Amino acid sequence: xxxxxxxxxxxxxxxxxxxxxxxxxxxxxxxxxxxxxxxxxxxxxxxxxxxxxxxxxxxxxxxxxxxxxxxxxxxxxxxxxxxxxxxxxxxxxxxxxxxxxxxxxxxxxxxxxxxxxxxxxxxxxxxxxxxxxxxxxxxxxxxxxxxxxxxxxxxxxxxxxxxxxxxxxxxxxxxxxxxxxxxxxxxxxxxxxxxxxxxxxxxx
Amino acid sequence: xxxxxxxxxxxxxxxxxxxxxxxxxxxxxxxxxxxxxxxxxxxxxxxxxxxxxxxxxxxxxxxxxxxxxxxxxxxxxxxxxxxxxxxxxxxxxxxxxxxxxxxxxxxxxxxxxxxxxxxxxxxxxxxxxxxxxxxxxxxxxxxxxxxxxxxxxxxxxxxxxxxxxxxxxxxxxxxxxxxxxxxxxxxxxxxxxxxxxxxxxxxx
DNA sequence: ATCATTACTGAACGATGTTCAATATATTTA
DNA sequence: TAAATATATTGAACATCGTTCAGTAATGAT
Numbered sequence: 001x002x003x004x005x006x007x008x009x010x011x012x013x014x015x016x017x018x019x020x021x022x023x024x025x026x027x028x029x030x031x032x033x034x035x036x037x038x039x040x041x042x043x044x045x046x047x048x049x050x051x052x053x054x055x056x057x058x059x060x061x062x063x064x065x066x067x068x069x070x071x072x073x074x075x076x077x078x079x080x081x082x083x084x085x086x087x088x089x090x091x092x093x094x095x096x097x098x099x100x101x102x103x104x105x106x107x108x109x110x111x112x113x114x115x116x117x118x119x120x121x122x123x124x125x126x127x128x129x130x131x132x133x134x135x136x137x138x139x140x141x142x143x144x145x146x147x148x149x150x151x152x153x154x155x156x157x158x159x160x161x162x163x164x165x166x167x168x169x170x171x172x173x174x175x176x177x178x179x180x181x182x183x184x185x186x187x188x189x190x191x192x193x194x195x196x197x198x199x200x201x202x203x204x
Numbered sequence: 205x206x207x208x209x210x211x212x213x214x215x216x217x218x219x220x221x222x223x224x225x226x227x228x229x230x231x232x233x234x235x236x237x238x239x240x241x242x243x244x245x246x247x248x249x250x251x252x253x254x255x256x257x258x259x260x261x262x263x264x265x266x267x268x269x270x271x272x273x274x275x276x277x278x279x280x281x282x283x284x285x286x287x288x289x290x291x292x293x294x295x296x297x298x299x300x301x302x303x304x305x306x307x308x309x310x311x312x313x314x315x316x317x318x319x320x321x322x323x324x325x326x327x328x329x330x331x332x333x334x335x336x337x338x339x340x341x342x343x344x345x346x347x348x349x350x351x352x353x354x355x356x357x358x359x360x361x362x363x364x365x366x367x368x369x370x371x372x373x374x375x376x377x378x379x380x381x382x383x384x385x386x387x388x389x390x391x392x393x394x395x396x397x398x399x400x401x402x403x404x405x406x407x408x
Numbered sequence: 409a410t411c412a413t414t415a416c417t418g419a420a421c422g423a424t425g426t427t428c429a430a431t432a433t434a435t436t437t438a
Numbered sequence: 439t440a441a442a443t444a445t446a447t448t449g450a451a452c453a454t455c456g457t458t459c460a461g462t463a464a465t466g467a468t
Contacts, residue, residue: 005415005465028317034456044417046458055456110375111315113232120376128377156378157369157392164368165361171314172324173332174360188361189397196399209434209446238425248448250427259425 013051013061015041020062021105028104029059029111056114060124063109067127070106073098074134085194087138092162092186093179099166100179107170135159142194145201154197161189217255217265219245224266225309233263233312260318264328267313270306271331277302278338289398291342296366296390297383303370304383311374339363346398349405358401365393 007015019040023032034055038045052058077094081087099106114120136155143151165185168174176182211219223244227236238259242249256262281298285291303310318324340359347355369389372378380386 027320030317030319033454035454045456046417047415049457050416110371111317113234113315113375115234116231153388153392157365157389157396160369160372160378160389161361161365161393162368163372164366164370165364166368167314167371168364168367171317174364184357185361185364188357189365192361192397192400192404193393194396194400195403196396196401199399199403200396213446237423239423249425250448251446253426254446 009051012041012043012047016048016051016058017062017065020058021065024062024108025102025104029108032059056112056118059108059112060114060121062105063112064124064127066102066105066109067124067131069102070095070098071127071130071134074131078138084138084142085190088135088158088190088194089187091135091138092190093183095162096166096169096182096186097179099170100177100182103170110167132156132159142197158190158193161193162186165189213255216245216247216251220252220255220262221266221269224262225269228266228312229306229308232308233315236263260316260322263312263316264318264325266309267316268328268331270309270313271328271335273306274299274302274310275331275334275338278335282342288342288346289394292339292362292394292398293391295339295342296394297387299366300370300373300386300390301383303374304381304386307374314371336360336363346401362394362397365397366390369393 016037019037020032023036023040032055034045034048037058038048048055048058052061074091074094077090078087081090132152132155135158136151139155139158140151143154146154165182169176169182169185176185220241223241224236227240227244236259238249238252241262242252252259252262256265278295278298281294282291285294336356336359339362340355343359343362344355347358350358369386373380373386373389380389
């Protein structure tokens, strides 16, 4: 055997990640296996380990791609909004839309956990933080008089809230599942939280 | 072998669930295995399958116990509060406290997913719904003029938000991890959301 | 044409969830 | 008390999993 250089290592990586995405979106993280990926790209298991440290590493990279796609979709949603409030609303809806369109892939980002000793690599943590920073960017016009710590708190609170709604809805723990009904919850969260913040800021 | 009737089936169930809890809180869901549980209770793997349909079923029951303990803790927190707002604040803090005290067990409730065909049993869904109803119970005094649908929306939004904060904090996706810092977020969410709701209700 | 390098394989290992014929004990019957 | 029946428990077997790595086949260099 050995079809030397039919694909570069980088190509094999890409193929493996794409195959893994397919399998996960079809059967979830539980349905993913090294042998399935290998079979789908026409190589054997061993080859995967020349290109990834192990399956956890591969999943981490699939998750990175998911976060990238999610981030892109959320950034896109900002083209059609004008005020901080409507922009955060748009972001929340885009988040929900992505999650309902790619439920298993999105879910894997939060389902997957590294083994005890392993650390989440910095480049992965960065991708998560970028999401919060994008919220922060929208909100700063409303919070110019506030400390950075306060702005950080507000962005995190809102975005965690949106995530919580999305998470419980997509995993079927609420009775709702269609995107439209979930938007009602995220809209409510963002509108009321911001309205409440406005009153407490005035009262100072 | 066969130490007939040394323990009743119900006792073996209890022992297995307790052992599983121990293992999960030590090593997480990934560290749990049928053989480990069996070894810890002094039986062999086969015995577990006389008492549970399969490992998924066992995990589901561990999760049920976790939800029961969580619910009890949250109910307890209601003895020291007087207003709807402070009661929901107390509930949020109790939720965070439980999650930080039992991170792996709590996490498993949301990490674990049944296989494609399997349905979440009604008694499990009930336990989740009871949590929302407890929030609803606190909030109805503030929302007496509102439709039931609106009350439901508000409770779900707030509690999902609290869950989202808790979830991202406990799994290390925020930079914070101590309970006190997480309380700041849940307090902020609840206080601002309710304040915002008060203004929109007045404006009607 | 030979050698060295490289790309890839696939058998092997230990561990997993799950099943079920076999077995050892307890209870009932004679 | 002894034999027969019933039942509680076992543990070997199966397929599948992640992971490793000696071996092999094809390429590039000499």
